[in-house]
Amino acid sequence: HMGDRWQISTGAGAVSATILVNAAGAWADEVARRADVVPIGITAxxxxxxxxxxxxxxxxxxxxxxxxxxxxxxxxxxxxxxxxxxxxxxxxxxxxxxxxxxxxxxxxxxxxxxxxxxxxxxxxxxxxxRSFAPDRLPVYGFAPDSPGFFWCAGQGGFGIQTAPAAAALAAAVLLGLAPDASVAAIDPARYAPGRFHALA
Missing domain, CATH: 3.30.9.10 (D-Amino Acid Oxidase, subunit A, domain 2)
Known part of the structure; x- marks a missing residue:
């Protein structure tokens, strides 16, 4: 993380972005560690x-x-x-x-x-x-300790079934928009990664 941008080096060259979405499944905590973000306890x-x-x-x-x-x-x-x-x-x-x-x-x-x-x-x-957060709920939201690092992890083996709703909810949180009608009744705060930092 340099300034307000994430820098990622790949075999095809460097990539720079203001937001890094961590949708690495069972490897989500490892991605967080590599980005110097506090892991949340995703277990495979x-x-x-x-x-x-x-x-x-x-x-x-x-x-x-x-x-x-x-x-x-x-x-x-x-x-x-x-x-x-x-x-x-x-x-x-x-x-x-x-x-x-x-x-x-x-x-x-x-x-x-x-x-x-x-x-x-x-x-x-x-x-x-199958990967789970400690409370077995999925995690969608920005890391409270690292601006621009967005968690999308811990679907627990239900990723395929929940993908449409999860994507709609995560996109609304990520973009700061009101969720569409399909997920409007879901409180995104329930899935925010900050719930783990509050317990630490």
Whole structure:
């Protein structure tokens, strides 16, 4: 940060801006540290999903089914496939995560204990990162300790579902405008990064 501008060096050259938006997902705290901004405690957790072929195949109209205790969820996917997760939430460092065999086995065991379907094939397995702020609410707003540093982080694995509303809310705060009708009832102060500094 030089004067009122952020300076970023890339392989393609330098970039300068008055506002730096930190939308780095699980790496948001690392971006903050590199910008000399106080991190807010964004933590990454690994989530595992497997794609199965089952007999019978799940009906396309079957809803998303989640265990009330939070031990698994499954849902139908295109082509008669089934997506299954052990609803794992393993704290990890941000990085390119891979599914752990124990999490895959746990998912299948939990599934087989609640349905009488036969798994005929485990087609795919993958893992992804979900990132949360300490209070598990997303963070949208300017850092109170660093003018021009805007947080857009901590969506907790719901980024795709919440993106339209999150973008509308973040844009209104970022640009200092009244939020559009789709998010007008949401108080942006609830998601401001200053809530963590008040606790420090």
């Amino acid at each position: 957790y690994r989530r595992t999903v497997v794609q199965l072929v089952t007999d019978p195949a799940p009906p396309a109209t079957m809803p998303h089914i989640a265990d009330i205790a939070g031990n698994f969820y499954f849902k139908p996917e295109a082509g008669g496939r089934l997506w299954l997760s052990p609803h794992d939430e393993t704290k990890v460092e941000p990085g390119d995560v891979q599914p752990e065999e124990i999490d895959v086995a746990t998912a299948i065991d939990r599934f087989e204990n609640v349905v009488d379907w036969r798994i005929t094939k485990l087609e795919r397995r993958w893992a992804g990162l």
